[in-house]
Amino acid sequence: MSKKSNPINEKDDSKRDFLVVSTYALAGVGAASFVWPLIDQMNPAADTLALASTEIDLSSLEEGQSITVKWRGKPVFVRHRTPDEIKQAKEVLIDDMRDPQADADRVANEKYIVLVGVCTHLGCVPLGQKTGDIKGQYGGWFCPCHGSHYDHSGRIRKGPAPTNLEVPSYKFLSDTLIRIG
Amino acid sequence: MSKPKFKNPVVKWIDYRLPIFTFMDHELNHYPTPKNLNYFWNFGSLAGIALVTMIITGIVLSMNYTAHVDYAFDSVERIMRDVNHGWLIRYIHMNGASFFFIVVFIHIFRGLYYGSYKAPRELLWILGVLILLLMMATAFMGYVLPWGQMSFWGATVITNLFSAIPVVGESIVTWLWGGFSVDNSTLNRFFSLHFVLPFVIVGVVILHLIALHRFGSNNPIGIDVKGTQDTIPFSPYYTIKDLFGLGVFLTFFAAAVFFFPNFMGHPDNYIEANPMVTPAHIVPEWYFLPFYAILRAIPDKLGGVLFMFGAIAVLFILPWLDRSPVRSSQFRPIFKIFFWVLVADCILLGYLGAMPAEGIYVILSRIATAYYFFHFLVLFPLLPYIEKTKPLPISISEPVLSGAATASAFATREKK
Ligand code: HEM
Ligand code: FES
Numbered sequence: 179m180s181k182k183s184n185p186i187n188e189k190d191d192s193k194r195d196f197l198v199v200s201t202y203a204l205a206g207v208g209a210a211s212f213v214w215p216l217i218d219q220m221n222p223a224a225d226t227l228a229l230a231s232t233e234i235d236l237s238s239l240e241e242g243q244s245i246t247v248k249w250r251g252k253p254v255f256v257r258h259r260t261p262d263e264i265k266q267a268k269e270v271l272i273d274d275m276r277d278p279q280a281d282a283d284r285v286a287n288e289k290y291i292v293l294v295g296v297c298t299h300l301g302c303v304p305l306g307q308k309t310g311d312i313k314g315q316y317g318g319w320f321c322p323c324h325g326s327h328y329d330h331s332g333r334i335r336k337g338p339a340p341t342n343l344e345v346p347s348y349k350f351l352s353d354t355l356i357r358i359g
Numbered sequence: 360m361s362k363p364k365f366k367n368p369v370v371k372w373i374d375y376r377l378p379i380f381t382f383m384d385h386e387l388n389h390y391p392t393p394k395n396l397n398y399f400w401n402f403g404s405l406a407g408i409a410l411v412t413m414i415i416t417g418i419v420l421s422m423n424y425t426a427h428v429d430y431a432f433d434s435v436e437r438i439m440r441d442v443n444h445g446w447l448i449r450y451i452h453m454n455g456a457s458f459f460f461i462v463v464f465i466h467i468f469r470g471l472y473y474g475s476y477k478a479p480r481e482l483l484w485i486l487g488v489l490i491l492l493l494m495m496a497t498a499f500m501g502y503v504l505p506w507g508q509m510s511f512w513g514a515t516v517i518t519n520l521f522s523a524i525p526v527v528g529e530s531i532v533t534w535l536w537g538g539f540s541v542d543n544s545t546l547n548r549f550f551s552l553h554f555v556l557p558f559v560i561v562g563v564v565i566l567h568l569i570a571l572h573r574f575g576s577n578n579p580i581g582i583d584v585k586g587t588q589d590t591i592p593f594s595p596y597y598t599i600k601d602l603f604g605l606g607v608f609l610t611f612f613a614a615a616v617f618f619f620p621n622f623m624g625h626p627d628n629y630i631e632a633n634p635m636v637t638p639a640h641i642v643p644e645w646y647f648l649p650f651y652a653i654l655r656a657i658p659d660k661l662g663g664v665l666f667m668f669g670a671i672a673v674l675f676i677l678p679w680l681d682r683s684p685v686r687s688s689q690f691r692p693i694f695k696i697f698f699w700v701l702v703a704d705c706i707l708l709g710y711l712g713a714m715p716a717e718g719i720y721v722i723l724s725r726i727a728t729a730y731y732f733f734h735f736l737v738l739f740p741l742l743p744y745i746e747k748t749k750p751l752p753i754s755i756s757e758p759v760l761s762g763a764a765t766a767s768a769f770a771t772r773e774k775k
């Protein structure tokens with residue numbers, strides 16, 4: 179209104195385009211901010227996150243024994259390794275492993291190995307926790323689903339799994355008490 | 360009408376085989392709409408948006424809700440405290456129900472004022488009343504789900520209404536409960552029905568829209584569209600108007616959700632259900648209050664229930680109760696006054712429904728109930744014989760383009 183009215187249509191059209199585009203843009207932002215809570219509600223809730231740490235007492239775990247505890251709905255393997263197992267895990271050459279990692283980088287206290295007991299292939303729980311279990315060619319764990327062999331350090335040595343068994347983040351609270359998560 | 364032209368080749372390919380785009384273009388874009396609609400015509404699309412909002416938030420709530428007497432209350436509290444944005448989603452669903460009813464009530468009174476229920480829109484109206492009934496059933500069962508004190512005792516009282524039916528009443532109530540009181544089986548079936556009924560509503564809404572598009576919208580002056588000069592295409596004119604209305608609606612809705620989320624609820628529903636103790640003063644959700652007042656006004660169990668359902672039943676037969684050929688109240692001076700009396704009467708009934716059933720409140724409830732039925736059963740059929748309606752304009756364009764005076768002169772001639 180302030181300027182003289184411009185009879186050229188193109189000018190009007192560009193104003194209209196501006197209005198249309200900015201309307202769509204705002205509506206898009208509005209819709210997205212409405213949709214986000216609907217999506218995010220499917221993520222772990224506060225109480226689920228609060229359950230995300232577990233303490234394990236290792237005092238009654240003898241050499242050569244393993245226990246399985248539940249952490250975030252998944253099994254966690256803890257094994258009190260024998261000196262022989264530790265020796266093997268430390269001395270083996272890591273260079274030609276699929277996922278090379280030194281044993282020292284996978285343990286806080288070399289006596290205890292703590293692993294998430296979920297095969298990195300497609301999520302089965304490997305065997306090897308019980309005395310009678312098949313432990314695979316490398317004596318650690320063996321996943322029966324598609325035949326992945328893990329060694330005493332939980333490293334993948336043979337079979338389809340792409341990476342070593344995951345080491346969860348954990349801390350020794352005392353010599354025989356650890357907290358996972 | 361010319362065939363719509365689509366530029367996009369994919370759209371073209373699909374449309375040739377499945378003319379869904381032609382259909383949408385026809386019903387949502389070109390759809391000729393009376394050019395004189397006022398803002399009361401926004402409430403239909405608002406109701407649709409409210410329904411969609413309820414379904415979306417409802418599905419999301421169900422992902423976190425547990426339908427079991429031992430867990431239901433806690434699962435709702437968990438939604439409020441622990442689930443990401445759970446409080447927001449629940450408050451939208453909770454207040455959404457109230458706003459849905461506000462919108463639908465205005466939509467219905469719009470229909471009453473402008474005579475939208477009259478021929479040829481009788482079925483359109485009846486489908487609308489059916490939607491109202493389904494909404495009431497859905498909302499009632501939804502209110503039971505959080506398993507608070509009001510949930511439990513509301514469910515008990517409302518299901519017990521059926522015990523008023525002679526002979527089989529008690530067996531019906533036992534059947535509804537799946538036991539001898541409102542309990543876990545009741546909660547489970549209510550959850551199932553509360554989940555599915557909204558989708559039934561969607562189905563009825565689609566029928567409602569098909570019926571609407573058969574003859575198009577009524578309009579504030581209530582006369583038929585005479586030709587293209589009386590209409591404008593739905594898009595962009597009414598899409599923009601509906602969107603503007605939506606913006607205003609969302610402002611109020613958001614204000615409620617964020618600042619007064621529990622205003623329309625009852626604090627007792629934050630106490631877990633206790634089958635051993637009834638709260639001192641139980642009231643249904645506000646949108647049921649007028650009907651609740653009618654129930655309590657009748658000093659007889661069966662009578663109360665019949666009158667309460669009758670209050671909705673009269674809406675079903677309204678197209679045949681109103682014998683006036685003139686649709687819009689604008690041309691019915693007496694009817695217009697009584698329309699506002701009816702609005703006031705319904706608000707009064709709502710107020711009385713929230714008051715304790717004693718003393719003056721009972722007397723007022725009876726008067727208000729009597730008026731409600733008088734309005735539908737006596738006034739609607741008889742008024743046309745007494746009332747002298749104002750002359751109708753000749754067409755929708757007429758009173759807009761030239762003076763109303765010349766228009767009415769034509770109208771008297773045309774009325775023959
Ligand atoms: C016509 C549409 C609907 C209406 C009028 C409606 C009404 C209600 C009401 C009044 C409540 C109680 C709110 C409270 O006090 O917490 C409720 C709760 C609930 N509704 Fe709906 N609802 C509708 C659609 C749906 C749909 C489609 C679903 C699922 C697909 C659903 C799932 C739930 C759940 C899980 C609850 C319990 C959680 C809670 O109490 O917040 N609703 N509904
Ligand atoms: S899941 Fe373990 S080998 Fe496939």
